[in-house]
Amino acid sequence: MARNKVTVIGAGNVGATTAQRIAEAGLADVVLVDIVEGLPQGKSLDLAEAAPVVGHDARITGTNDYADTADSDIVVVTSGLARQPGMSRDDLLAKNAGIVRAVVEQAAKQSPNAILIIVTNPLDAMCHVALKASGFPRERVLGMAGVLDSARFRTFIAWELGVSVEDTHAFVLGGHGDTMVPLSRYSTVAGIPITELIPADRLKELETRTANGGAEIVKHLKTGSAYYAPSAAAVEMVEAILKDKKKILPCAAYLQGEYGISGLYVGVPCKLGSKGLEQIIEIKLTADEQAALNKSADAVKELCTVIGVA
Numbered sequence: 001m002a003r004n005k006v007t008v009i010g011a012g013n014v015g016a017t018t019a020q021r022i023a024e025a026g027l028a029d030v031v032l033v034d035i036v037e038g039l040p041q042g043k044s045l046d047l048a049e050a051a052p053v054v055g056h057d058a059r060i061t062g063t064n065d066y067a068d069t070a071d072s073d074i075v076v077v078t079s080g081l082a083r084q085p086g087m088s089r090d091d092l093l094a095k096n097a098g099i100v101r102a103v104v105e106q107a108a109k110q111s112p113n114a115i116l117i118i119v120t121n122p123l124d125a126m127c128h129v130a131l132k133a134s135g136f137p138r139e140r141v142l143g144m145a146g147v148l149d150s151a152r153f154r155t156f157i158a159w160e161l162g163v164s165v166e167d168t169h170a171f172v173l174g175g176h177g178d179t180m181v182p183l184s185r186y187s188t189v190a191g192i193p194i195t196e197l198i199p200a201d202r203l204k205e206l207e208t209r210t211a212n213g214g215a216e217i218v219k220h221l222k223t224g225s226a227y228y229a230p231s232a233a234a235v236e237m238v239e240a241i242l243k244d245k246k247k248i249l250p251c252a253a254y255l256q257g258e259y260g261i262s263g264l265y266v267g268v269p270c271k272l273g274s275k276g277l278e279q280i281i282e283i284k285l286t287a288d289e290q291a292a293l294n295k296s297a298d299a300v301k302e303l304c305t306v307i308g309v310a
């Protein structure tokens with residue numbers, strides 16, 4: 001029986017750590033692709049040489065050639081540029097849209113049955129680009145953001161209460177950005193709603209810290225952005241799909257009327273299994289939560305309009 005095959009496009013911080021986590025968890029063989037010659041080859045050789053010590057037999061290939069990605073089960077897209085001095089948000093948006101379009105077209109040609117997990121920012125708009133460029137159904141084009149955002153929220157809740165992160169579950173809806181909607185009402189510690197455990201004003205502070213979680217890391221690092229937690233989050237989605245786990249995870253999914261939103265990628269609870277997106281779970285929102293979700297969707301729409309995909 002052949003092992004699963006996962007392609008990771010972009011051999012930068014997020015891509016390389018994603019490849020490492022997939023291989024070390026023994027989930028699949030990994031093909032690491034980048035536009036820079038030598039970078040994916042060097043990193044994959046280094047990762048392969050760790051295998052005897054770590055103890056796995058996953059094959060890791062580094063390449064600049066999409067032919068090597070043929071028949072992948074999953075393609076994780078992390079390729080993109082970081083914002084450089086003097087570059088506007090819209091310039092970055094257009095540049096990354098061009099990169100995501102190009103890599104997805106090539107990858108989709110080689111692996112027409114693959115499931116795409118998009119990581120490149122601005123996340124929700126890049127998912128839309130990937131949906132169009134691949135021609136795949138929405139079930140096979142998903143974005144990673146909610147798992148990361150809710151992991152950050154879980155971390156802060158666990159620290160606040162001095163409990164295990166494993167007992168802590170949290171939900172974050174909406175676009176990946178400062179308009180995301182952390183849903184405290186649906187967040188629990190060992191089944192107890194956190195609204196019963198943490199005073200409302202303190203909860204608000206944890207929600208705000210979650211929404212600014214990416215920026216907080218960038219402030220420390222000064223150059224570059226988070227990648228340990230983002231890669232862990234992407235790999236949780238990979239594992240849920242490869243193992244057909246039917247896990248309910250917050251992912252960016254293309255909405256067609258769910259939550260009253262159509263034609264946009266927005267973070268919602270999704271059931272992930274071997275077919276990719278197997279169900280969008282619709283939960284009842286209060287008027288305030290729905291308004292916050294709509295505001296978040298409007299922010300996604302604005303970006304999609306700038307790059308002409310909405």
Ligand SMILES: NC(=O)c1ccc[n+]([C@@H]2O[C@H](COP(=O)([O-])OP(=O)(O)OC[C@H]3O[C@@H](n4cnc5c(N)ncnc54)[C@H](O)[C@@H]3O)[C@@H](O)[C@H]2O)c1
Nearest residue numbers: 010011012013014034035078079080119120121144145230
């Ligand atoms: N969705 C999320 O929650 C989340 C979290 C963290 C990072 N990100 C995003 O993930 C992306 C990657 O972040 P990073 O820290 O790994 O950046 P990085 O700069 O370390 O890596 C990006 C890599 O993409 C490569 N690349 C550029 N153009 C390419 C092309 N046309 N084909 C193939 N490869 C190409 C670059 O050479 C580089 O190696 C960024 O857009 C970042 O904002 C998203």
